[in-house]
Amino acid sequence: MIEAHRLTKRYGEKTAVDGLDFTVRPGTVTGFLGPNGAGKSTTMRMIVGLDAPTSGSVRVNGRRYAEHRAPLQEVGALLEAKSIHPGRSAFNHLMALAHTHGIPRSRVEEVIGLTGLQSVAGKRAGAFSLGMGQRLGIAAALLGDPATVMLDEPVNGLDPEGVLWIRNLLTGLAEEGRTVFVSSHLMSEVALVADHLIVVGRGRLLADTTVQDLVRQAGGDAVHVATADPARLREVLAGPGVEITGRAGAEELLVTGLTAREIGLKAAEHSIALFELSTRTVSLEEAFMDLTRDAVEYHGTTTGTTGTTGTPTTTGIETSRSAA
Ligand SMILES: Nc1ncnc2c1ncn2[C@@H]1O[C@H](COP(=O)(O)OP(=O)(O)OP(=O)(O)O)[C@@H](O)[C@H]1O
Structure with a gap:
């Protein structure tokens, strides 16, 4: 478990992390998502005590990192900065780490097996490919059999096979009951590995949500309809949770809260001719861009934890919404 409370980090004038609660x-x-410079790495560094918060706090498994007697056995972390001696073999690198915590050689061999490094364990880590380097970093993170595993951009630059391997590994670790926290600046990468999402922008919390809810908050699926009688169709479709948007007098409407099938049936029931009826799915990428666009435009005083696309406010757009 990782608990951040009003976690803040300033570097001079720059506020990298701004009152994060999660x-x-x-x-x-859990995916930790945000555009470049959002404060993800800084947050992760504070979680493992590599940076001190300016104010607020963060605890891992109930304590601050520095209060743990054997931190490697509490939280295993792969951070972006590589701290591997390039001339040392993967095996020796892991053995050196193991010695600091009295971890036996058998566990080193185990994590080498877990991460598929058997055939290269004797080779210089400096000559490793990006994928092999990531595997070695993950082996080090798992060495102490920690309850919490934290990886900064683990799929960055990996080939599809590597991404699949990481996804299976992380899902397996979570199924064993561990806390798994993974950062990325790409929604498409995080969506492949995470169920829950913590989204940050400019150091602030933008959303603490599930992948599914994020899409729903961003407007969910909308149905594009064209009809000869938009005014009547609006009347017929109005109901709890239904929102209808369209330019005044235009034949095209965008409907949320009803499926294409429901709209087609209602239109037929009332003999309203439809020229077009198609579902438009909001992609995760769009949902994420919506959220972070708000962050970029954000100049004010409060932090929202929900993201919405809201109702278009462009002049000439009419929205009809019924109370849910
Ligand atoms: N040591 C430092 N001194 C000054 N500014 C810093 C320092 N570390 C980070 N920052 C600034 O704090 C902000 C957050 O940086 P951070 O690296 O945490 O973001 P990030 O979300 O991890 O981004 P990325 O996806 O690019 O890795 C950035 O504007 C960065 O320039």
Whole structure:
């Protein structure tokens, strides 16, 4: 479990992390998402005590990192900065780490097996490909059999096979009941590995949500309809949770809260001719861009934890919404 409370980090004038409150729970993979410079790496560094918060706090498994007697056995971390001696073999690198915590050689061999490094364990880590380097970093993170595993951009630059391998590994770790926290600046990468999402922008919390809810908050699926009688169709479709948007007098409407099938049936029931009826799915990427676009435009005083596309406000657009 990772618990951040009003976590803040300033570098001079720059506020890298700005009052973050979140909890990363065990038994699931949580993605830590935000555009470049959003404060993800800084947050992760504070979680493992590599940076001190300016104010606020963060705890891992109930304590600050520095309060743990054997931190490698509490939280295993792969951070972006590589701290591997290039001339040392993968095996020796892991053995050196193991010695600091009294971890036996058998566990080193185990993590080498877990990460598929058997055939290259004796080779210089400096000559490793990006994928092999990531595997070695993950082997080091898992060495102490920690309850919490934290990886900064683990799929960055990996080939599809490597991404699949990481996804299976992380899902497996979560199924064992561990807390798994994974950062990325790409929604498409995180969506492949995470169920829960913590989204940040400019150091602030933008969303603490599930992948599914994020799409729903961003407007969910909308149905594009064209009809000869938009005014009547609006009347017929109006109901709880239904929102209808369209330019005044135009034949095209965008409907949320009803499926294409429901709209087609209602139109037929009332003999309203439709020229077009198609579902438009909001992609995760769009949902993420919506959220972070708000962050970029954000100049004010409060932090929202929900993201919405809201109702278009462009002049000439009419929205009809019924109370849910
Ligand atoms: N040591 C430092 N001194 C000054 N500014 C810093 C320092 N570390 C980070 N920053 C600034 O803090 C902000 C957050 O940086 P951070 O690296 O945490 O973001 P990030 O979300 O991890 O981004 P990326 O996806 O690019 O890795 C950035 O504007 C960065 O320039």
